Amino acid sequence: MTYPRLLIIGLDCAEPSLAFDQWRADLPTLNRLMAEGVYGELESCIPAITVPAWSCMMSGRDPGELGVYGFRNRADRSYGRMVVADSRAIRFPRLWDILGNAGWRVAVIGVPGTYPPPPVNGALISCFLAPSTDAAYTFPPTLAGRVAAWTAAATPGRPYLLDVPDFRSDDKQRIARDIYAMCDQRFAVATALLEEEHPDFLMLVDMGVDRIHHALWKHMDPRHPLFVPDSPFADAIRAYYRHVDTQIAGLLTRCGPDTAVLIVSDHGARPLMGGVRINQWLIEQGDLSVRAMPDTPTSLDQVEVDWSRTRVWGAGGYYGRIFLNVRGREPQGAISAAEYERVRTDLAARLEAMPGPDGCPLGNRVFTPRQLYRAVRGIAPDLIVYFGDLGWRAVGTIGGTGIFTQENDTGPDDANHAQHGMFIWRDPQRPGGGRRFDRVQIYDILPTLLRRFNMPIPEGLRGTALNL
Structure with missing residues (x-):
């Protein structure tokens, strides 16, 4: 054989x-x-x-x-x-x-x-x-x-x-x-x-x-x-x-x-092509609240988030993971279950319309887990985002200036x-x-x-x- x-x-x-x-x-x-x-x-x-x-x-x-x-x-x-x-x-x-x-x-x-x-x-x-x-x-x-x-x-x-x-x-x-x-x-x-x-x-x-x-x-x-x-x-x-x-x-x-x-x-x-500082963007959109903004880019885990006034936060990586802070689901939820779909739909539309550094649409693709998967086990993100259709990665830091960056939060990286x-x-x-x-x-x-x-x-x- x-x-x-x-x-x-x-x-x-x-x-x-x-x-x-x-x-x-x-x-x-x-x-x-x-x-x-x-x-x-x-x-x-x-x-x-x-x-x-x-x-x-x-x-x-x-x-x-x-x-x-x-x-x-x-x-x-x-x-x-x-x-x-x-x-x-x-x-x-x-x-x-x-x-x-x-x-x-x-x-x-x-x-x-x-x-x-x-x-x-x-x-x-x-x-x-x-x-x-x-x-x-x-x-x-x-x-x-x-x-x-x-x-x-x-x-x-x-x-x-x-x-x-x-x-x-x-x-x-x-x-x-x-x-x-x-x-x-x-x-x-x-x-x-x-x-x-x-x-x-x-x-x-x-x-x-x-x-x-x-x-x-x-x-x-x-x-x-x-x-x-x-x-x-x-x-x-x-x-x-x-x-x-x-x-x-x-x-x-x-x-x-x-x-x-x-x-x-x-x-x-x-x-x-670069990184989108998703949590910085959410702060500027009024969805994420911190008690004190750091002067330099800092991990969200290292700052004090005001969860009672935060509706949304994100995690970085080659794609973006977006989490909604839902009342009765998260410890200090700020969105009611009745509002959930409306808030998520509005957020997805804003993400899809996000302009890039040149003012033109970045070309983001936004998905919900139930659009993608036959079942949803464990704790899935509420939204999954391909920034610039994977041309850009998600960067989770806040502080400093600007939504877009060439500095990666996990070290030098040339490819997505x-x-x-x-x-x-x-x-x-x-x-x-x-x-x-x-x-x-x-x-x-x-x-x-x-x-x-x-x-x-x-x-x-x-x-x-x-x-x-």
């Missing part, structure tokens, strides 16, 4: 316009897989961010069904308590659970949303949510020692990197070195697991594409407002795509002739996410002949793979089993 039967290589944030168009000639492995298979854009979930997107892809459920609306979610109806959504938040089986229950041996490496490491029928190495390798980050726990040995051979002197440390900093040389080391480690571990464990299914996610986009996009893209002409990093992102392409080629040599291969990203990338990622599907049993297929959603991946391997498709999945 061919091992593995199915190989999934996730490239977090891989941008289709780069891989399919601008740099295709530089990527011989991806180009060959495209020529032999089917490929296209993959529409992400809303919000198009790593957590929850990989879990949506692997479970066939949307963020509302999962109850996961971002990396950090409101733990309760208090004003400040946000918690990280880790593996314990995912209550639906993911692909490796379904395959494992059917008797497949699985190997899972670095897929976001897998810390703490859940038990699987095989091996699992968890993701960047793990605090360090001192924590129990593998299943079984004894796997950690083998990972350390494989890592020492691949990158001598470097510990296994769960993520790039401090990837939002100005030390670009160090960030680039760490990105390459992390990539080499991931693929070395994947190779070792293929050779020693012979899994039926192997999935790894390389976070390096995402990290290098965020660190270095302005060095290559003249569209970026802070573009750096003649930068020594001008070719850094393209060079990294080439490096990943080479690593994929090496991993494919360890696979059998009948291995089906999926290359996939959870969302795309685009230049970050784009709604469409990419997929390449190469199935030796069903050659695709280089066909492009663009009407694919992130929710379609799970049912499509299950149907391909003649597995029962669970009831209630959001996506469709496609004939790829």
Whole structure:
């Protein structure tokens, strides 16, 4: 029997316009897989961010069904308590659970949303949510020692990197070195697991594409407002795509002739035009009240909010999360239940009409959870906002002057996410002949793979089993 039967290589944030168009000639492995298979854009979930997107892809459920609306979610109806959504938040089986229950041996490496490491029928190495390798980050726990040995051979002197440390900093040389080391480690571990464990299914996610986009996009893209002409990093992102392409080629040599291969990203990338200081805007709109305004940009958590006079507040990130302060729901609610829909509708209209720095409409897209999701579990934002349709990020600070900023509240960041990622599907049993297929959603991946391997498709999945 061919091992593995199915190989999934996730490239977090891989941008289709780069891989399919601008740099295709530089990527011989991806180009060959495209020529032999089917490929296209993959529409992400809303919000198009790593957590929850990989879990949506692997479970066939949307963020509302999962109850996961971002990396950090409101733990309760208090004003400040946000918690990280880790593996314990995912209550639906993911692909490796379904395959494992059917008797497949699985190997899972670095897929976001897998810390703490859940038990699987095989091996699992968890993701960047793990605090360090001192924590129990593998299943079984004894796997950690083998990972350390494989890592020492691949990158001598470097510990296994769960993520790039401090990837939002100005030390670009160090960030680039760490990105390459992390990539080499991931693929070395994947190779070792293929050779020693012979899994039926192997999935790894390389976070390096995402990290290098965020660190270095302005060095290559003249569209970026802070573009750096003649930068020594001008070719850094393209060079990294080439490096990943080479690593994929090496991993494919360890696979059998009948291995089906999926290359996939959870969302795309685009230049970050700036930040919208959402809480500052809400103060100017009269929706948010603080007892004393700081002189310099300060986190809302660090100032005294007058909740009795506050109707709305927001949280920053690649997209905006807007929360209404509802009487009987929040501790000091200022909006009655009867007013709720009117206030939310008015607020959404004002957000959609928001002018940009040039006075023209910024092009915001505003959603309610029930517009987006089939169910709304946990504590969802009352509104979800794509500022400038993801051209701008949400910044949560207040104080100082201005609604718009080039200063990010979490450190230097050059890129935002784009709604469409990419997929390449190469199935030796069903050659695709280089066909492009663009009407694919992130929710379609799970049912499509299950149907391909003649597995029962669970009831209630959001996506469709496609004939790829």
